Amino acid sequence: MSTPIQFFKKQEKIYPRRVWGLFRKLKWLAMVLLLAVYYGAPWIRWDRGMNVHDQAILIDLSHTRAYFFGLEIWPQEVYYITGLLILAAVGLFFVTSLFGRVWCGYACPQTVWTDLFVWVERIIQGDRNARKRLDESPWTFDKIRKKSLTHLIWLMIGLCTGGAWVFYFNDAPTLMEQIVHFDVPWNVGVWIIGLTFSTYLMAGFAREQVCTYMCPYARFQSAMFDKDTLIIAYDNKRGEPRGKHKAGDSWTGKGHCIDCDSCVVVCPMGIDIREGLQMECIACGLCVDACDNVMEKIGLPKGLIRYDTESKKPFKLIRPRNLWYGGIITLISGLMLYSLLTRSALEMNVTHDRNPLFVKLSDGSIRNGYKISIINKSQDDTHYILTVEGLDKAAMRVQAGEEVLPTNLSVIAGSVGHFRVFVTSQKQAQVRQKVVFHATNKDGTATTSKESIFMSESK
Numbered sequence: 392m393s394t395p396i397q398f399f400k401k402q403e404k405i406y407p408r409r410v411w412g413l414f415r416k417l418k419w420l421a422m423v424l425l426l427a428v429y430y431g432a433p434w435i436r437w438d439r440g441m442n443v444h445d446q447a448i449l450i451d452l453s454h455t456r457a458y459f460f461g462l463e464i465w466p467q468e469v470y471y472i473t474g475l476l477i478l479a480a481v482g483l484f485f486v487t488s489l490f491g492r493v494w495c496g497y498a499c500p501q502t503v504w505t506d507l508f509v510w511v512e513r514i515i516q517g518d519r520n521a522r523k524r525l526d527e528s529p530w531t532f533d534k535i536r537k538k539s540l541t542h543l544i545w546l547m548i549g550l551c552t553g554g555a556w557v558f559y560f561n562d563a564p565t566l567m568e569q570i571v572h573f574d575v576p577w578n579v580g581v582w583i584i585g586l587t588f589s590t591y592l593m594a595g596f597a598r599e600q601v602c603t604y605m606c607p608y609a610r611f612q613s614a615m616f617d618k619d620t621l622i623i624a625y626d627n628k629r630g631e632p633r634g635k636h637k638a639g640d641s642w643t644g645k646g647h648c649i650d651c652d653s654c655v656v657v658c659p660m661g662i663d664i665r666e667g668l669q670m671e672c673i674a675c676g677l678c679v680d681a682c683d684n685v686m687e688k689i690g691l692p693k694g695l696i697r698y699d700t701e702s703k704k705p706f707k708l709i710r711p712r713n714l715w716y717g718g719i720i721t722l723i724s725g726l727m728l729y730s731l732l733t734r735s736a737l738e739m740n741v742t743h744d745r746n747p748l749f750v751k752l753s754d755g756s757i758r759n760g761y762k763i764s765i766i767n768k769s770q771d772d773t774h775y776i777l778t779v780e781g782l783d784k785a786a787m788r789v790q791a792g793e794e795v796l797p798t799n800l801s802v803i804a805g806s807v808g809h810f811r812v813f814v815t816s817q818k819q820a821q822v823r824q825k826v827v828f829h830a831t832n833k834d835g836t837a838t839t840s841k842e843s844i845f846m847s848e849s850k
């Protein structure tokens with residue numbers, strides 16, 4: 392009988408063992424800092440004056456506005472978001488080309504939350520062997536208690552994670568009050584529930600499978616590697632031939648690897664780094680800590696597994712590839728900074744009427760219609776003066792629901808004023824005459840101009 396073809400490898404549960412050492416400490420530090428930033432950032436206040444949100448980081452979807460401390464991003468300025476995303480991507484390439492997959496090992500949300508979930512599991516169910524035994528044992532009251540408590544805490548962490556996420560899109564104290572009173576808008580509730588369960592599933596069950604099968608970064612990371620990139624490497628020359636070793640035995644003819652498997656059992660990805668660099672390795676360094684501890688115990692130098700380069704040459708920070716990445720980062724940051732520093736609190740959009748293109752009045756003059764939007768990005772209600780340039784003896788009428796003076800167009804703080812504008816002039820020499828609208832605030836500190844056209848009949 393033929394064996395059926397297996398398309399999927401059965402997931403074998405990984406029970407990472409606890410480890411002590413430098414890289415474990417760095418991982419704890421990264422986890423605490425990142426979680427503190429994630430959960431705490433929406434609660435930072437930033438005074439923006441009356442009638443404006445005082446949340447330092449907020450994406451206000453209902454008013455199509457994003458706030459980042461002193462910066463307010465309007466929908467027209469979405470290029471700042473694009474710039475930030477490009478910077479994040481190139482920054483990741485830059486770091487990867489230098490230090491390999493340290494993002495994956497220390498800062499990726501999947502790694503951080505999985506680490507937190509494994510820590511909870513370990514506190515309640517014990518270390519690797521105890522957890523394995525518990526899983527293999529029949530269901531008893533103690534097993535049910537330990538498992539239920541673990542899943543309950545995981546769900547609570549998931550709930551906090553989903554809860555914190557929605558605070559980035561709503562005023563955090565107001566939303567918290569609504570949550571406490573079970574009075575949240577349905578869409579916010581859906582997000583909280585969705586993120587609670589996705590955190591629970593991803594960090595509690597999918598874990599390393601996300602890194603291996605779902606994350607595209609694992610697949611193309613090698614494109615950023617070269618022979619001088621830092622990777623986690625097992626020193627084959629020093630370690631082999633591996634074998635068990637008794638205290639007092641000679642090392643002659645033996646490698647320094649005592650085949651204790653410590654590096655394997657601590658690995659959150661369940662791989663054996665002695666088989667060489669593998670796609671699954673997230674460069675977390677836990678196997679380095681485990682092996683260093685073993686080397687210390689048996690009185691051999693540390694570093695049998697270490698961060699090293701494939702070329703085995705001393706690590707070089709400045710290389711052509713990094714200069715390219717660094718150059719792109721500097722260029723984009725420079726452009727964004729320049730744009731921020733020269734950013735105006737006033738913008739204007741002008742749309743010429745398409746139908747009719749113009750109206751000939753009874754006295755023979757020509758009237759053109761426009762829709763003009765004045766965007767007041769300042770935090771003060773402002774009055775603007777609107778003028779038009781490029782026409783002889785032009786007259787302007789402005790309507791904003793009712794007739795208003797072109798010298799007194801009022802736009803409230805942080806909003807867009809919409810105006811219907813009619814410009815009347817004599818027939819022009821050209822059918823399509825270029826005109827320029829200028830909008831200036833009353834104290835003359837902000838001004839903006841926009842080109843448009845004035846259409847006449849042909850002679």
Ligand code: SF4
Nearest residue numbers: 648649651652654682
């Ligand atoms: S921890 Fe070190 S000594 Fe033990 S198996 Fe791994 S490489 Fe060998």
Ligand code: SF4
Nearest residue numbers: 658672673675676678
């Ligand atoms: S092999 Fe080492 S560095 Fe790579 S994932 Fe496993 S423990 Fe982390």
